[in-house]
Amino acid sequence: xxxxxxxxxxxELIDRLFKPLxxxxxxxxxxxxxxxxxxxxxxxxxLYSMDTLVEGxxxxxxxxxxxxxxxxLRVNLSDLAASGGKVxxxxxxxxxxxxxxxxxxxxxxxxxxxxxxxxxxxxxxGDTTSxxxxxxxxxxxxxxxxxxxxxxxxxxxxxxxxxVTGCIGDxxxxxxxxxxxxxxxxxxxxxDLYRKYVLPDPPTTFGSMLPNVATACIDISDGFRADLGHIxxxxxxxxKVELEKIPLSICxxxxxxxxxxxxxxxxNGGDDYELLFTANxxxxxxxxxxxxxxxxxxxxxxxxxxxxxxxxxDKVGNEVPAKFGGWQHF
Amino acid sequence: xxxxxxxxxxxELIDRLFKPLxxxxxxxxxxxxxxxxxxxxxxxxxLYSMDTLVEGxxxxxxxxxxxxxxxxLRVNLSDLAASGGKVxxxxxxxxxxxxxxxxxxxxxxxxxxxxxxxxxxxxxxGDTTSxxxxxxxxxxxxxxxxxxxxxxxxxxxxxxxxxVTGCIGDxxxxxxxxxxxxxxxxxxxxxDLYRKYVLPDPPTTFGSMLPNVATACIDISDGFRADLGHIxxxxxxxxKVELEKIPLSICxxxxxxxxxxxxxxxxNGGDDYELLFTANxxxxxxxxxxxxxxxxxxxxxxxxxxxxxxxxxDKVGNEVPAKFGGWQHF
Numbered sequence: 001x002x003x004x005x006x007x008x009x010x011x012e013l014i015d016r017l018f019k020p021l022x023x024x025x026x027x028x029x030x031x032x033x034x035x036x037x038x039x040x041x042x043x044x045x046x047l048y049s050m051d052t053l054v055e056g057x058x059x060x061x062x063x064x065x066x067x068x069x070x071x072x073l074r075v076n077l078s079d080l081a082a083s084g085g086k087v088x089x090x091x092x093x094x095x096x097x098x099x100x101x102x103x104x105x106x107x108x109x110x111x112x113x114x115x116x117x118x119x120x121x122x123x124x125x126g127d128t129t130s131x132x133x134x135x136x137x138x139x140x141x142x143x144x145x146x147x148x149x150x151x152x153x154x155x156x157x158x159x160x161x162x163x164v165t166g167c168i169g170d171x172x173x174x175x176x177x178x179x180x181x182x183x184x185x186x187x188x189x190x191x192d193l194y195r196k197y198v199l200p201d202p203p204t205t206f207g208s209m210l211p212n213v214a215t216a217c218i219d220i221s222d223g224f225r226a227d228l229g230h231i232x233x234x235x236x237x238x239x240k241v242e243l244e245k246i247p248l249s250i251c252x253x254x255x256x257x258x259x260x261x262x263x264x265x266x267x268n269g270g271d272d273y274e275l276l277f278t279a280n281x282x283x284x285x286x287x288x289x290x291x292x293x294x295x296x297x298x299x300x301x302x303x304x305x306x307x308x309x310x311x312x313x314d315k316v317g318n319e320v321p322a323k324f325g326g327w328q329h330f
Numbered sequence: 331x332x333x334x335x336x337x338x339x340x341x342e343l344i345d346r347l348f349k350p351l352x353x354x355x356x357x358x359x360x361x362x363x364x365x366x367x368x369x370x371x372x373x374x375x376x377l378y379s380m381d382t383l384v385e386g387x388x389x390x391x392x393x394x395x396x397x398x399x400x401x402x403l404r405v406n407l408s409d410l411a412a413s414g415g416k417v418x419x420x421x422x423x424x425x426x427x428x429x430x431x432x433x434x435x436x437x438x439x440x441x442x443x444x445x446x447x448x449x450x451x452x453x454x455x456g457d458t459t460s461x462x463x464x465x466x467x468x469x470x471x472x473x474x475x476x477x478x479x480x481x482x483x484x485x486x487x488x489x490x491x492x493x494v495t496g497c498i499g500d501x502x503x504x505x506x507x508x509x510x511x512x513x514x515x516x517x518x519x520x521x522d523l524y525r526k527y528v529l530p531d532p533p534t535t536f537g538s539m540l541p542n543v544a545t546a547c548i549d550i551s552d553g554f555r556a557d558l559g560h561i562x563x564x565x566x567x568x569x570k571v572e573l574e575k576i577p578l579s580i581c582x583x584x585x586x587x588x589x590x591x592x593x594x595x596x597x598n599g600g601d602d603y604e605l606l607f608t609a610n611x612x613x614x615x616x617x618x619x620x621x622x623x624x625x626x627x628x629x630x631x632x633x634x635x636x637x638x639x640x641x642x643x644d645k646v647g648n649e650v651p652a653k654f655g656g657w658q659h660f
Contacts, residue, residue: 027375029482032564034549035413035473037480038376045357045369046376048454050421050470054461083365091380093423093468124378131384133463138423140380140470143365150367152359219364234362 007102010128017109018092021116021123025089028124036125038089040144046088047143047150049079055134065104066111067198068137073115074200075221076141078273081207082219084151085143089124093138095131119204149211156216156235156278160304163287165203165275165296167249168224170196172269173262192251200273206296207275213287217277223270225322228310231278241302243314263320267312278304337432340458347439348422351446351453355419358454366455368419370474376418377473377480379409385464395434396441397528398467403445404530405551406471408603411537412549414481415473419454423468425461449534479541486546486565486608490634493617495533495605495626497579498554500526502599503592522581530603536626537605543617547607553600555652558640561608571632573644593650597642608634 008016014031022028027037040046051072055061059068073090080087096105116122124142174197177186187194202219210217216235218227224246228239246266248256256262279287284300291298305311312320338346344361352358357367370376381402385391389398403420410417426435446452454472504527507516517524532549540547546565548557554576558569576596578586586592609617614630621628635641642650 029484032484033413033480033482034409035377035379035415035480037413037475038378039477040370040376042372045367046472047365047367048421048470048472049365050423050455050457050468052423052425052457052459052468054425054459054463054466056462057460079364083363083367085365091378091470093380093382095382095384095466125380127380127382127468129382129384130387131463131466132386133384133461133466136384136425136461136463136466138380138382138457138468140378140421142376142378145367147369150363150365152363154359154362 013105013128017105018123021109021112024122025124027089031125038124038142043146044144045147047080047083047085047145048140049076050138050140051076051079052136052138054136065107066114069108069111070115070199072137072139073112073119074202074273076139077119077204078200078202078219078221080141080143081202081204082151082217082275083145084149084207084210084214084217085145086208087119087121087141087143087204089122089142091124091140092126094126094128095136096128097131097133097135100135146211151210151214151217151277153216153218153231153234156231156237156304157280158237158304158306159281160215160278161281161284161300162228162239162241162302162304163277163279163298163300164247165206165298166272167247167252167297168220168272168274169252169266169269170249171200171271172223172265173252173255175269176262176265190251192249197271200271202273203275203294203296206290206294209290209294210277213279213283213290214277215279217275220272220274220276221270223268224272224276225267225310225312227276231276232308232310236308238305238307238309239302239311240305241310241312243312243320245299245301247297247299343435343458347435348453351439351442354452355454357419361455368454368472373476374474375477377410377413377415377475378470379406380468380470381406381409382466382468384466395437396444399438399441400445400529402467402469403442403449404532405603406469407449407534408530408532408549408551410471410473411532411534412481412547412605413475414479414537414540414544414547415475416538417449417451417471417473417534419452419472421454421470422456424456424458425466426458427461427463427465430465476541481540481544481547481607483546483548483561483564486561486567486634487610488567488634488636489611490545490608491611491614491630492558492569492571492632492634493607493609493628493630494577495536495628496602497577497582498550498602498604499582499596499599500579501530501601502553502595503582503585505599506592506595520581522579527601530601532603533605533624533626536620536624539620539624540607543609543613543620544607545609547605550602550604550606551600553598554602554606555597555640555642557606561606562638562640568635568637568639569632569641570635571640571642573642573650575629575631577627577629
């Protein structure tokens with residue numbers, strides 16, 4: 001970035017743009033030191049998630065920088081939530097090509113600033129470098145969880161309920177509509193789906209309650225079926241899901257009524273960043289209580305079984321196949 | 331990387347190559363979960379450093395992958411050492427273009443494996459993504475330090491001694507010789523300097539003793555003069571250094587005898603990854619003791635002053651100017 005005229009030096013950049021994101025965090029030492037620090041409350045351990053977004057792979061060059069920043073933070077917060085953690089801070093490594101403008105960076109920082117307020121978190125440290133390649137953004141999110149109570153994928157037991165937060169499939173449906181209708185028409189006619197794709201809203205506060213109730217959890221990033229499969233294989237169990245119970249948004253519901261093949265996107269698409277978790281039946285009322293308390297939509301969609309495999313069953317009891325080619329039973 | 335024939339999937343890659351680096355760390359959950367965890371000892375807080383190495387900026391495409399891996403780990407460990415921390419684990423984010431081979435990755439992992447043993451650390455978590463650009467490697471190193479005892483740049487006081495570990499300038503001299511003689515001849519005639527450039531060896535164990543003795547510390551990455559300047563400006567003090575006391579390697583010493591302008595590289599080059607720290611005079615014998623205990627070469631090179639600025643003074647009492655153009659006094 002040194003060749004970019006009027007572009008501030010790395011130190012000026014940090015002082016002007018990033019220090020304001022870090023001042024609330026005493027351990028950041030105002031981003032002026034080699035390291036940052038973070039104490040933990042007694043009885044807690046640290047929880048880490050690290051995710052990278054690369055221009056051309058995870059976002060488009062023309063995507064608004066503030067939304068890219070928010071997505072970067074949110075996919076990491078989603079991982080902490082799925083482990084039952086509460087976010088404490090984050091580190092940010094930016095690799096920026098020379099063509100990145102100060103306006104882009106200001107917009108990026110603006111996105112972080114807004115989400116810092118929304119999620120109650122602040123910047124702790126990081127690194128900035130130049131690159132001859134695409135914009136590459138790595139984040140390490142740091143959370144806390146009671147010692148030995150992080151919720152893993154591997155704890156699901158036969159007989160457990162399966163719950164999901166929010167609605168499933170909206171982000172994947174938006175992507176599918178991009179293909180079918182083009183981006184313009186999708187944006188115009190399905191703004192809610194587009195928003196869900198571009199800016200996930202993981203239920204972070206609800207997530208931090210999971211150690212009290214969940215036996216296993218994952219955030220839905222690869223897709224409902226695949227992520228439920230991850231829980232099942234890590235836990236050596238299977239799952240039976242009732243198709244009718246899968247929570248769809250109004251828009252998602254309308255879409256699958258017009259074209260049943262859209263179910264494919266709902267099950268096999270990804271980017272929901274909702275939580276998929278399992279819990280003992282005894283916890284139902286407690287879970288309902290947390291859902292009310294944190295204003296989080298919760299739906300019980302099925303149960304964990306002894307037999308391996310993920311089975312989605314329609315209202316007449318037939319199995320919905322993993323690939324939709326021959327499925328006509330709905 | 332999906333287009334690369336015979337290249338394992340992300341899950342296979344993690345299982346085959348990276349899981350063995352993480353098994354010693356129970357908090358890694360074998361790299362199979364959304365997050366990893368780390369408890370802290372009572373009375374300690376976590377210490378974080380995050381650094382990125384980009385192909386074409388921080389390393390050459392043809393550099394051996396095991397050395398790139400080691401450098402990535404070591405520049406992060408150097409930061410933890412400069413803050414007085416002891417390393418506990420690390421997270422790794424790899425952004426890899428399609429042309430990266432399995433052999434390259436195996437070599438990269440081999441480098442990490444060797445350094446994990448050398449520095450007593452293991453992998454905790456991370457992320458792998460593809461990129462259309464250069465290889466981009468981000469690491470978050472996690473250490474621990476007694477609560478509120480992280481050594482900062484800002485604690486130097488007038489009257490403090492200034493110490494450095496190891497020898498100064500070797501890495502920068504290697505780079506200078508690349509320019510003057512070419513890489514081949516440098517490698518052949520100055521292998522020790524080249525090694526120091528390509529593979530720093532930060533005094534990590536000594537670093538973890540710093541909270542007992544140091545008022546301020548930094549690792550020398552930007553160059554001796556610049557990094558001492560960072561301590562001085564953060565501490566609102568100045569520094570006086572005796573040229574004669576600056577520790578040079580045998581090779582470095584021979585070089586500056588043939589060409590005095592090489593001092594420029596010693597002072598203003600970087601990449602030493604030695605520690606530059608300040609301490610109250612009362613601590614001299616304790617510091618000497620730690621140096622013996624951990625087999626770390628320590629040299630007292632000057633003292634902190636009230637007046638701002640970094641002054642390097644030759645044996646007849648003349649100041650060595652920041653730029654060497656007019657300096658003939660040595």
